[in-house]
Each structure stands twice: as C-alpha cells, then as structure tokens.
Amino acid sequence: MNEIKIDNNSLFIGNNQITFEDKIMEVKIDGDKIFVLLHITPRKKLDYDDCHNIYCYNNHGEKIWQIGQRPNGDDTVFISIDLVDSMLYANDFLGRRFLVNKESGKIEKMYITK
Structure with a gap:
C-alpha cells in the first residue's frame, strides 16, 4: 500500500495528488481501497x-467510483462513513x-x- x-x-496516495473542491472530512482504508468523505x-x-460526496480510490490514486443514488431522496449530503465487519456504511444529514x-x-x- x-x-x-x-x-x-x-x-x-504515494506520488499521486487528488484535489477536491471541498475539504476532506474522513478517510477509511480497507485493503487496496481508500474511501473518502468530503x-x-x-x-x-x-x-x-455535493449530495454524492463519497469517493473510492485504489492504492494507485485511480478513482474507482463515486457513491450512487439513494433509494429515497437524494437531496442531502453524507456526514460520516464507517467500516464495520468489513462492510461500508454511510450516514447522511437526515439520519x-x-x-x-x-x-x-x-x-x-x-x-x-x-
């Protein structure tokens, strides 16, 4: 890594720099994946x-994904990410x-x- x-x-990530418009709030690492919450x-x-403010990068600095749409309402930001028992969870502003x-x-x- x-x-x-x-x-x-x-x-x-190593020699690669990724710059976002917003400040990085949290980073979680799981194996070769780096999860970033803005x-x-x-x-x-x-x-x-703004409403899809979670990204995943590999350990070479390549973007793998930006979080997908929510099933009900997609109009607020995510405020935290957690890794629990190797599962990724995200919480939004609406609880x-x-x-x-x-x-x-x-x-x-x-x-x-x-």
Missing part, C-alpha cells in the same frame, strides 16, 4: 457532487444509514436511525 496523506482538500460547506443550492457496496459504490440497503 502506498503512503496516504491528507492536506485540507488534497489526498496524496465536508460539504453550506450552500444555497446543492449539486450532484439515514446506508450499506454501500465497496466494489461499485451502489447503495444496497437503507436503515432509518433514531
């Missing part, structure tokens, strides 16, 4: 990338928790948290 460093809105600053209007396919970025299941 290449060395990984974060500097505000830049992710360094901190989306409040805006008047959110666009597609919903999603099981995310680590290979494709597709959302496989939605949970409502209380």
Whole structure:
C-alpha cells in the first residue's frame, strides 16, 4: 500500500495528488481501497457532487467510483462513513444509514436511525 496523506482538500496516495473542491472530512482504508468523505460547506443550492460526496480510490490514486443514488431522496449530503465487519456504511444529514457496496459504490440497503 502506498503512503496516504491528507492536506485540507488534497489526498496524496504515494506520488499521486487528488484535489477536491471541498475539504476532506474522513478517510477509511480497507485493503487496496481508500474511501473518502468530503465536508460539504453550506450552500444555497446543492449539486450532484455535493449530495454524492463519497469517493473510492485504489492504492494507485485511480478513482474507482463515486457513491450512487439513494433509494429515497437524494437531496442531502453524507456526514460520516464507517467500516464495520468489513462492510461500508454511510450516514447522511437526515439520519439515514446506508450499506454501500465497496466494489461499485451502489447503495444496497437503507436503515432509518433514531
């Protein structure tokens, strides 16, 4: 695995630099996959990338996917990511928790948290 460093809105994977418009909030590593959650600053209007603010890269710095659409409502940002028992979960601002396919970025299941 290449060395990984974060500097505000830049992710360094070995000698590769990936720069995002927004600050990196969280990074999780699972094998050869690097999951990146961006901190989306409040805006008047959110666009597609704002509401799909989770990305996956390989250990060579190549983008594998950007998270897919939610089954119900796709108009808010994700606020956290977790790896639990080798499963990737993402929580959004509305309190919903999603099981995310680590290979494709597709959302496989939605949970409502209380």
